[in-house]
Amino acid sequence: MSFLLSLLYILVLAVLGLLAAAAIYTRYLGRDIGKLVPRAGKLHPVTGGTLHYVESGSPSGQPLVLIHGLSGQLQHFTYALSGQLEGDYRVIAVDRPGCGYSDRDSDEQAALAQQARMIWELLDHLGVSRPVLVGHSLGGAVSLAMTLERPGAVGALALLCPLTHEQAEAPEAFDGLEVTSGFLRRLIGHTIAVPMAKKNAGLILTEVFRPDACPQDFMIRAGAALGLRPKAFITASADMVAAGEDIPGQSARYESELKTPGGVLFGASDNILPPAAHGDAMARYGLTVEELDGHGHMIPITAPDACADFIRRMAAKAG
16 A cells, blocks of 8 residues: 555656746747747736727728737738728728737636727727728627627628637647636646747647648747747637637527628638538528638638738728
């Protein structure tokens, strides 16, 4: 019996030692990320956290609010798309709550309705009315939540490869994010998540971009290096779990409550969110549905010209 207890004691010490080593390595990996991808915009406190945003373009122009997807940050828009819109619009790119340089107080703010409320609070502070919401991927679900929260307050929707309905299986690229325990989520985030993300980054990015190629400067110019932080894993995990819980109830409201004009643009070869399930289904609610042949999920980066044209046409629907 004493031998078994001694063995168990040794195993526990070994596990704790490995976790401590992983935590130290995680801190080592993240030491220079702030220098590689510095904060680009301003911070504004809202109920439940602080939001980071970059505002550009014409102050008197029609407001476009750019909301990025899962495991992303506002640089997904500033990489190539927002610059094409600044000449005619007031462009506001936002780090969703907990992402990039935004913060949130708890995982409860991962709920779609909570993210919507926090972004609306920022827009109220900025004096934005009747915005055109440009949501990519999970940002599309948040844009729809914002539209449902304030009927008639959104001028138009320009959704890029959006999450709109329940999906039976999570995309393979996001395996490992479905952690429902907040404690376990943080333990993983501060120990093994970052080393694993660094090791598998190439494979994950290939899957997310497929069939498009991931740009060589994606890690820095598009801010992806910010994903090599414990915070990024914790936020993405909570976001993914919350979206899975919230999207069935949200989509059930479209029939009676979604009255905002706009449209959906998908990469025809999107293997993260199938266009038929998340795009075609939105036509019954008055949104136009378009596809880009030869493109996948990351069209704000891989097809910025087509996205800019689409956004302009959707913005025109706001009147």
